[in-house]
Amino acid sequence: MSLQTPLRRVLGLGSAKEGSGHWWAQRLTAVALVPLGLWFVFAALGLEHGQHEIVRAWIAEPANSILLILLVITLLYHSYLGLQVVIEDYVHGALKIATLVIVQFLHVLLAVGGIYAVISTTAGGGS
Amino acid sequence: MARADRPLSPHLGIYRWQVANGLSILHRATGVFLSLGTLVLIGWLIAVASGYQAYVRVNDWLMGPLGALLLLGWTFSFFYHLCNGIRHLGWDIGLGFDKERARMTGWLTVVVSVVLTLGFWATALAGGGA
Numbered sequence: 442m443s444l445q446t447p448l449r450r451v452l453g454l455g456s457a458k459e460g461s462g463h464w465w466a467q468r469l470t471a472v473a474l475v476p477l478g479l480w481f482v483f484a485a486l487g488l489e490h491g492q493h494e495i496v497r498a499w500i501a502e503p504a505n506s507i508l509l510i511l512l513v514i515t516l517l518y519h520s521y522l523g524l525q526v527v528i529e530d531y532v533h534g535a536l537k538i539a540t541l542v543i544v545q546f547l548h549v550l551l552a553v554g555g556i557y558a559v560i561s562t563t564a565g566g567g568s
Numbered sequence: 569m570a571r572a573d574r575p576l577s578p579h580l581g582i583y584r585w586q587v588a589n590g591l592s593i594l595h596r597a598t599g600v601f602l603s604l605g606t607l608v609l610i611g612w613l614i615a616v617a618s619g620y621q622a623y624v625r626v627n628d629w630l631m632g633p634l635g636a637l638l639l640l641g642w643t644f645s646f647f648y649h650l651c652n653g654i655r656h657l658g659w660d661i662g663l664g665f666d667k668e669r670a671r672m673t674g675w676l677t678v679v680v681s682v683v684l685t686l687g688f689w690a691t692a693l694a695g696g697g698a
Contacts, residue, residue: 444575468660471653482646486692493623496616513610520603527600551610558613566617 463522470519477512493567500562513555521548587674595652598645605642643688648681 484505488496499505524544532540561567583589608630615626629635655673658664664673 468657471657475650475654478646478650482643482688486688486695493616493620493627496623500613500616509613513613516609517606520599520606523599524603527596548606551606555610555613558610558617561617562613567619567623 463525467519467522470515470522473511473515474519477508477515480508481512497562497567500559501565503563506559506563509559510556513552513559517548517552517555521545587671591652591674591677595649595656598649601641601645602649605638605645608638608642640685640689644681644685647684647688648677651677651681651684 484499488499491499500509521544525541528537528540528544558566612626612630615622630639655664655677658673659670664670
């Protein structure tokens, strides 16, 4: 049994009209995170006990800086989309809105902090 | 709007535990845990940019007992969420959706993520000189 009107089923978007956007963004970021995540985890293997100078030099490599910024953006976007669904499922009432707002702000803050840190290191910060 | 007799999806408590729902819940749990890990990733990047002392403090904590335990959890969560995520992406394009195949890829996901986690730490401990 379907609860959708026939018209809505044709349009396929659900009552909020933006469900497919969330779904698509979650999949798109998931696909991007397969290579980005694997790259970072295996690159980290080479740095694990690295001296500060080695880690700094690694981040400052142009290709690594670009991939790290892409990772930070994609990861935090994917993380927000996922946590949003979990919060919507388990938190209710006024607390739900408050939690969503705090979590979204926190993700933007972390993304900007991460991007700034990579650029700063690339520009010679931390030496 | 909300009518008392509207159809509801079954509550969690009514399900018999099996591979499919166990792995589904584990996907969520590892996802939430990995979200917490972004705090450490960003903290680590900021520490590198802040200078030697900040970096050493973060690095020492990560190499300590609590940090190492968390890193072990995050690497397993990463590999599991990655493998199971690929399984989900397969379903999204209609692959492996039948019951037998889904059960098989479910167990495969668990085995592969455990093997990848062990392989990762074997390499890290052998190469990193810990």
